[in-house]
Amino acid sequence: MPTSHQIPSYLTQHDIGPWGVYLEQIDRVTPYLGALAPLVETLKRPKLILAVDVPIRRDDGSIAHFEGYRVQHNTARGPGKGGVRFHQSVTLSEVMALAAWMTVKNAAVNVPYGGAKGGIRVDPKTLSRGELERMTRRYTSEIGIIIGPTKDIPAPDVNTNEQVMAWMMDTYSMNAGNTVSGVVTGKPVSLGGSLGRQAATGRGLFVVACEAAARSGLAIGGARIAIQGFGNVGGVAARLFAEAGAKVVAVQDHLATVVRDSGLDTAALLVHAAASGTVAGFAGADTLPEQDAFWAVDCDILVPAALEQQITAANAHVIRASIIVEGANGPTTPAADDILQDKGVLIVPDVIANAGGVTVSYFEWVQDFSSFFWTEDEINQRLTRIMREAFAAVWQLAEERKVSLRTAAFIVGCSRVLQAHEMRGLYP
Numbered sequence: 001m002p003t004s005h006q007i008p009s010y011l012t013q014h015d016i017g018p019w020g021v022y023l024e025q026i027d028r029v030t031p032y033l034g035a036l037a038p039l040v041e042t043l044k045r046p047k048l049i050l051a052v053d054v055p056i057r058r059d060d061g062s063i064a065h066f067e068g069y070r071v072q073h074n075t076a077r078g079p080g081k082g083g084v085r086f087h088q089s090v091t092l093s094e095v096m097a098l099a100a101w102m103t104v105k106n107a108a109v110n111v112p113y114g115g116a117k118g119g120i121r122v123d124p125k126t127l128s129r130g131e132l133e134r135m136t137r138r139y140t141s142e143i144g145i146i147i148g149p150t151k152d153i154p155a156p157d158v159n160t161n162e163q164v165m166a167w168m169m170d171t172y173s174m175n176a177g178n179t180v181s182g183v184v185t186g187k188p189v190s191l192g193g194s195l196g197r198q199a200a201t202g203r204g205l206f207v208v209a210c211e212a213a214a215r216s217g218l219a220i221g222g223a224r225i226a227i228q229g230f231g232n233v234g235g236v237a238a239r240l241f242a243e244a245g246a247k248v249v250a251v252q253d254h255l256a257t258v259v260r261d262s263g264l265d266t267a268a269l270l271v272h273a274a275a276s277g278t279v280a281g282f283a284g285a286d287t288l289p290e291q292d293a294f295w296a297v298d299c300d301i302l303v304p305a306a307l308e309q310q311i312t313a314a315n316a317h318v319i320r321a322s323i324i325v326e327g328a329n330g331p332t333t334p335a336a337d338d339i340l341q342d343k344g345v346l347i348v349p350d351v352i353a354n355a356g357g358v359t360v361s362y363f364e365w366v367q368d369f370s371s372f373f374w375t376e377d378e379i380n381q382r383l384t385r386i387m388r389e390a391f392a393a394v395w396q397l398a399e400e401r402k403v404s405l406r407t408a409a410f411i412v413g414c415s416r417v418l419q420a421h422e423m424r425g426l427y428p
């Protein structure tokens, strides 16, 4: 647990939430940072926090107010970069942690960004399309004072997509007086988005899962895969695992867990989920009676691809996978990390495993600046190379320093950020 002096006054000890997980991860890596360790305090303090009121007129004429945030955790290596989340459980602690993980991630895979994240506490499923658009536009106007293509570049996250990015880009552009396509990534391809961005996070996850499996002597063909979250990340990962001959034996979303021992028909499940908004009710599978039973499913590779703090001390003991590949940000608590490490489970941490999305966002941003667009093959090849190189560097460091892949990834990421601070001379 972080000590009380580390907790900023705007968060209280009892609701420290995901920010507390992040602080503990920083404390765990600090002994490995050598001469940079004295600078680590900067990583425990977000650079800028903006909390905004987002009022909209509902379709029935009433006014609703939502709480929104944009947090820039660190910009030593470049502009802030990170997604925007619309979810009923969004808190400041969560957005701070998500922004900080972006700082570490962007440095770990060496894209030239700092870390940022945004969110609105809202269940978007309760809004009409018109209400969603008005909320998105108002939020964009409110955070418009701190975002921009050279300052902070939002992108999709949970419950946001290319349509939301199109509205954000349009609102920012209207206020600027000209089209600014580079203000967000994950846009529709017709508006300056990149081929391959929609599938990039799942694809990058699949690439590093294959690398981890190869080094562990596990063949992907025939491997049993369990996936929590069947949205952008989990859905694409499921498809790629199935195409490679693995058996996706369990998928859980917010409403149900569907299982099939011989492997789910992932193509049919994707069609079902797209039509009904959930995996619940899928005819080609059994449904587990309890959501918690998902964690004990017999599998080789477990992919948490939903929300934070899902794998905890309460369920880590029952996990049967030998490899966990973190599609979600912050899905594993430090206490669960310890239990899983004792059990010999290999965890490929979020800051590497889900970095494919921001990597292709970087490609999108570069393409927007140059107004010259690449083919999908070029994008996928560059993505695969970056993911493999980042994974190999972290694997090698973990072996040399005899630490977990998470600690190794944090050593790489935090060292790059702190070296940037040192070279820029932010500590006169």
Ligand SMILES: NC(=O)C1=CN([C@@H]2O[C@H](COP(=O)(O)OP(=O)(O)OC[C@H]3O[C@@H](n4cnc5c(N)ncnc54)[C@H](O)[C@@H]3O)[C@@H](O)[C@H]2O)C=CC1
Binding pocket: 156, 157, 158, 159, 160, 201, 228, 229, 230, 231, 232, 233, 234, 252, 253, 254, 255, 305, 306, 307, 308, 327, 328, 329, 354, 355, 357, 358
């Ligand atoms: N979209 C992207 O490019 C990236 C996303 N991520 C992370 O991946 C995770 C998933 O993001 P997306 O796939 O984009 O979101 P999404 O909105 O497309 O899908 C989220 C999925 O999680 C499920 N879910 C939500 N609450 C759940 C619960 N309590 N139990 C089980 N399932 C639950 C939903 O039903 C849905 O299937 C998040 O942690 C996000 O931060 C990380 C890197 C990039």
Ligand SMILES: O=C(O)CCC(=O)C(=O)O
Binding pocket: 081, 082, 083, 084, 153, 154, 155, 156, 157, 185, 186, 329, 354, 355, 357, 358, 359, 361
């Ligand atoms: O594509 C991006 O800029 C950020 C994606 C994101 O939010 C994440 O990696 O968690």
